Amino acid sequence: MSKKYSIVFALFIGLLIAGVYLYYQNNPSTQIRTEISTVDEKTYDSIGGLEHVNHPEQENFKQLLFTFKFSYTDDVEEYHFELDQxxxxxxxxxxxxxxxxxxxxxxxxxxxxxxxxxVIYTGEVSNDEIKDLLSKGIVTLSWKENGEEIVKEYNIGESVVFLK
Incomplete structure (x- = not known):
């Protein structure tokens, strides 16, 4: 009896994985991420104008990497990406x-x-203040799919991750 349940469970898991895979193959998806980390030495050495800041130490300069990905299907037409600021x-x-x-x-x-x-200078602002400033930014993605226009908005601040 237990072998029968194992087979049924394995089939269920297999069908679940196949369903999730097919869903993402047949539906557009987005990823948005804003990573903030301390700059490396090479980047720090290339930064000019350090005499214009109160705290020119390397740990006060951060690398901000914003990435927005849109994976789409054959049904998607005329997509448009826009940052409001x-x-x-x-x-x-x-x-x-x-x-x-x-x-x-x-x-x-x-x-x-x-x-x-x-590259951003954070010598006089906190991580929370940076996140608050980025929360004022909105990404708008629009596209046509099967004749219907779809519009989605994403808040940049909600995608912020501070890395060590």
Whole structure:
């Protein structure tokens, strides 16, 4: 009797995994993450203007990596990604030091990615204050699927993770 239950349980788990896999293959999904960590020595050595801050130590400069990924199906048409404010405006000139952004679409894998890699100065603000500033930023993603327009909004502050 116990062998029979083991087989039924294994079949149930297999069907559950297959169902989850098929769901994500047939439905668009998003990932948003904002990682903040201390800059490495190489990045710190490249930072200019240290004489303009009160606390120029390396631990007061952070790397902010914002990543937004949209995985879509063949049914998705005309998607549009938009930040309501850029990171320089969200954080202000006293915090935003420098950065770059990239955006790429990979039709073969049905994935769109937007990344921003930014150095910020946190010598006079707390992690909570940084998170509060980022919470004022909204990402809007819209697309058409089967003739219907879909719009989703994401709060950047809700995606913040502070790494050691």
């Amino acid at each position: 850029d990171f320089r405006n969200l954080l202000g000139d006293d915090i935003y030091w420098f950065g770059n952004q990239s955006e790429f679409d990979t039709p073969e894998t049905h994935e769109f990615t937007h990344e921003e890699n930014i």
